[in-house]
Structures are given as C-alpha cells and as structure tokens.
Amino acid sequence: MAHGHARPILLGLIGSPIAHSASPAMHEAAAEAVGLTAHYQLVDVPGADDARLRTLLSSLAPIGFAGVNVTFPYKERVLPLLDDLSPGARAVGAVNTIVVRNGRLNGHNTDTTGFARALTQAFGPSPEGPVALIGAGGVGKAVAVALSHFPGLEVRLVDADPAKAEAVAALLDGHAALRVCRRVEEALEGARGVVNGTPVGMLPDRGTPVPFALLRPGMWVADAVYSPLWTPLLTEAARIGARTMTGRELAIHQALDAFALFTGREAPACAMERAFDRAVAPLAA
Template sequence: MAHGQARPILLGLIGSPIAHSASPAMHEAAAEAVGLKAHYQLIDVPGADAAQLRALLSALRPIGFSGVNVTFPYKEAVLPLLDELSPGARAVGAVNTVVVRDGRLIGHNTDTTGFARALVQAFGPAPEGPVALIGAGGVGKAVAVALARFPGLEIRMVDADPAKAEAVAASLAGHAEVRVCRTVEEAVDGAKGIVNGTPVGMLPDRGTPVPPALLRPGMWVADAVYSPLWTPLLAGAARIGARTMTGRELAIHQALDAFALFTGREAPAAAMERAFDRAVAPLAA
C-alpha cells in the first residue's frame, strides 16, 4: 500500500484531565477507514497559563500537526492565541478544534454543530423547552448557541459565576430567549429539558449538577460528559423514566465535524461510533 509509507497525519488534544478521552481512538479509526494514517496525541497539560498555551500552540506548526482538539479547561483561553476564528467559534466565544493551515492556526467550534445534530437525533426536530442549561463555560456556551438554532426555545442558564451566564445571554440577545437563573432549582422548575454543560459527574467526580429530587419523568436530560457514559445525572433520570442522551452523541458528532476540518475528508460515522464504543467500554463496566 503506497500510502503506508506516507507520514501519518498528526492530530492531538490539549486539555486536562484527558486520560479517558475517546478522541484518539475515533480519529485514528476514521483515518484508517478512509485510507489515511493518523497519530492522535493526548497533550495533558494541567494548569497551563497563557504563555504556556501560546508556546504549545506555536509548536504545532514546526512539529507538523494538521490540527488539535481543545477541551476543558482551555476552550476559551486559546481564543486570543489563534490567527483566525470561524464565524461559529466567534459566536460561541470558545474553540474546540484548531486547524493548522498554511502556517496559520484557525479556531472552530464543532461542539455547536455536533450538539445540535445529536439533539435532533435523540429527541426529534423540535426539542421541547424550556431548557435548563447548567454551565456557561466552553461547552455550555456551545450548547447555548446550538439551542438558539431551535426557534422559540427558552434557554435558562445557570453557572456558579453568574457573570458568565449573563455574558452568554447578552451575546444571544435577539437570537434566542435566554434567562439567567441564580440557582439550579430556579432553572429546572417547569423546564422540559436539562443539559449538563459542566464537568460535574466526569470521573473521578461522582457528583451531579442537578439534585435527583428535581428530575421529572416527562423531561429529557442530556449530558456532555461521557466518562462515564451513565453519569449520576443520567442514571437518576433513566431511573425515573425520563428520556436521556449520553455524552456519546455529542462526542461522536463533534469528532465527525472536526475530522472533516482536519483532513478535508468526510469521516465515516460507523468507524467513529465503533471506535468510541470500544474506547469507553472499560469505563462503562
């Protein structure tokens, strides 16, 4: 096979903690399925400041990376360090995919496109609202922009830092009905949907962003966390008969969109789904 000699496409993930990430498995399997070879490197850097992030990003070009994904806690911190932002990334104010093109670093946000598609797949073309959205960080902002695409859906945002939620609400003014709530109780009261856009419930954390007593059987509940797949929030929702969407759907859909940006090739969904399921199986046990 001629392409076997070609240098593999170099990809990676910047964030912390990321040991449980399914991204290497998904991207390497997708590349193989379209006849490419990829190496996807986990770049786990806890507590990096702007100078360290800048050094890391500027090293991507000379080392020969085609791009990297960015996850918690750096989705917002990388913004000023990039050469260009896609309209989607600028609208969200967070980046989860950086493409290296002609020596320039271009930021995109595939959490938004990925979440919108995943939501439709799970709950139909018009998810019921109001929706309580927990978290106004990188993922929360992307989810808010995705929810704003559904006409007439009221979004109730709550964050430990109310100023962050206020900023998201201001950025979506005129595009969506966003109400900033002071407490999770206030956001969930009368809501038809709940989305967790925080890392609460991600291993080793066993907490839940929504007290189980607030969940109702008629609700739909989605979680951006996928390690474990059944977070305490989703397990509680499933127990009472609420409809659920695990972080699997968002993880796969954002990766499909990122792979297309990295390689210019459409990612084979089936290969990514299989790779994701293999990667998270040990966590689900």
C-alpha cells in the first residue's frame, strides 16, 4: 500500500494506570479504515506533579504528536497548562482530548459528546429520570454536562467529596435540574437511571459504587468503566433485569469524536467497535 511510506500520525494517551486501554487499537484501526497510518503511544505517568505534567505537555509538539487523549488522574489537572479550550471543555472543566496544532495545545472534551450519543443509542432519545450520577471527577463532570443537554432530566449527583459535587452544581446552575445528594441512598430514592462516573469497579477493584440492594428491575444502569466490561454493578443490574450500558459505548463514541478532532476525518464506527472488542476480549475471559 502506497500510504505505508507516509509518516504515521503520532497519537497517544496520558494517564495512569492505562495498560488495559483500548485506545491504541481503536485509533490505529480508525486510521487504517480511512487510509491513514497512525501510531498510538501509551504514556503511563503515575503520580506526576504539575511541573512534570507541564514538561510532558510541552514536549508533545516538538516530538511530533498530532494529539493525545488524557485520562485519569489528569483530565482536570491539564486545564491550566493548555493554550486553548473548546467551549465544551471549558464548560466541563475537564479535558480528555488535546489537539496539537502549530505548536499550540487545544483542549476538548469528547466524553461529553460521546456519552450523550452512547446514551441515546442505548436508551432512546429521552432517557428516563431522575438519574443518580455517582462521581463528580473528570468523567462524572462530563456526564453531568451531557445529561444537562436532555431537557427536564433531573440529575442527582453524589461524590465522596461533597465540595466537588457542589462545584459541578454551581457550574451547571440554571442549565440543568441538578441536585447534590450527600449519600448514594438519597440519590437512588425513586431514580430511574444510574450512571457510575467513578473508577470504582475498574480492575483490580471489585467494589461497587452503588449497594446492590438499591437497584431495581425498572432502572437503566450505565458504567463508564470498561475494564472489565461487566463491572460488579452492571453484572448485578443485568441479573435483576435492569437495562444496562457498558463502558464500551462511551469508549467508542468518545474515541470517534477524538479521532475526528485529531485527523479531520470521520472514521467508521464499525472499525473502532471491532478494534475495541478485540482489545477488551482478553479482559472478559
């Protein structure tokens, strides 16, 4: 193939721990599907302070990165280190996609767009509420903003750190029916939907962000975690007959949106879906 000689587009992921990430497989497959070559590098940096993070980001352009994704625990911490933020990233206060253009770093948030699309595909154009949202960190904030785009949907937000939840409520003040709850039990009282926006349930953790006794068959339950695909929360939800959405949908949709920002090309969803399933299959075994 002639395009094999072209220099590959260099992409990456900054975060930790990220060994199980499906992003390399998804982005490289998406590139191949549109006739490009991409190399997607995992940049696993545990416990980086702001100085180390700044050094890392300032090296992206000189090394030749077209863009990088950002994941836990740096989605919020990269904000002040970027040259520019999209309105969406500014609204969320978190970045999961950085586009490198002419030496400048532009922050975006495709968790928001990706989650909204995934949710409507799984549960229809107007998901039933109230929705209990667990977690007000990087992913939780993106989900809160995504949910705020559904008119009249009541969101009840819980975080182990109530100040974080209050900050998200302030951020969305006037844009959404968002209520901060102190306890998960309170958030789930009469709730129709549940979203886990925390890393609880991500391997090696086998915990659940929601006590199983609070789940009901009529609910829909979504998880942002995809390693494992079937977290303890989703396994129990499915067992009692609730409708479920795994982290697969969010992972694929945020990656599709990020790839479009990185390359200016729309990748076919099926290419990313196949790549995700291949990458994650060993984890499910």
